[in-house]
Amino acid sequence: MKIQNPSVNLYAYLLVLTLTLSYALYLIEVSDILLLYEIFISIPIAITLIWSIGLVVLIVIKIKETGQQPSWLPVLLSVTVLLAYSLHFGSRNGLFDGExxxxxxxxxxxxxxxxxxxxxxxxxxxxxxxxxxxxxxxxxxxxxxxxxxxxxxxxxxxxxxxxxxxxxxxxxxxxxxxxxxxxxxxxxxxxxxx
Structure with missing residues (x-):
């Protein structure tokens, strides 16, 4: 039995954390709680999304280097958060409202x-x-x-x-x-x- 590379899992869990933080900030922004300060929320959202892309790149590099996959839990959590994020964004921007x-x-x-x-x-x-x-x-x-x-x-x-x-x-x-x-x-x- 192979032992998984902890760095692949570490990056995978960091990806879950970063996506969750980005989605939480997005929910705060779209709920108009801090209406006058939304720009100060938009900047961290952009940073976390860029960081998420960087983490995906690092995960792909580590997988190619080691040949080992991350465990299923962080992958499932990342996909779930990303799907919720995408559906909420689409719903808010008229994706389900028809033509x-x-x-x-x-x-x-x-x-x-x-x-x-x-x-x-x-x-x-x-x-x-x-x-x-x-x-x-x-x-x-x-x-x-x-x-x-x-x-x-x-x-x-x-x-x-x-x-x-x-x-x-x-x-x-x-x-x-x-x-x-x-x-x-x-x-x-x-x-x-x-």
Missing amino acids: KVLDGAFLDDRSRMDLTLYSNGKYTIYSNWLFGEERLEGQYELKGDTILFKNYPVVGTDFIAQKIIINKEEGRIYFRKLSDGTYDKDFYFSRIGF
């Missing part, structure tokens, strides 16, 4: 708001600024060129009206109403497909 019906982006000097409508009647809005991102979601109804948000207010304020208008010829979505009830066509609009 995209419309994509639009609102840009200003300090922030960006991305609106995505899906065929299952769900919308997501990512509101980004220098230090973080907030994700909002809900249901919508499309009637001709009008989108009616069922969850209102959409972003916690009346910045986006409950009914917004799509103008496909101009490639714009108008969403901010003026005091007289008409839509602001000067600045407050999203660009479709941006």
Whole structure:
């Protein structure tokens, strides 16, 4: 019976630990607990993911050098964490929401708001600024060129009206109403497909 090389198993368990830490940080970031400090979580997430790739490379090198495989437990744990991570990331980014019906982006000097409508009647809005991102979601109804948000207010304020208008010829979505009830066509609009 061959004794497994402890360094292969050590790297394999370090991979489990690193992936788990990265996933835990990702869960903190997407739960918007530390909304104003998300950039300080994104950096460690990137570092742990790069470290994980390095550990996989080291494991492959050790396997080639020694010809021995890591034990099944760290491999199974790594695959489980990686699968959970991937499915959660995919779910959060519309992988299971059906076909995209419309994509639009609102840009200003300090922030960006991305609106995505899906065929299952769900919308997501990512509101980004220098230090973080907030994700909002809900249901919508499309009637001709009008989108009616069922969850209102959409972003916690009346910045986006409950009914917004799509103008496909101009490639714009108008969403901010003026005091007289008409839509602001000067600045407050999203660009479709941006």
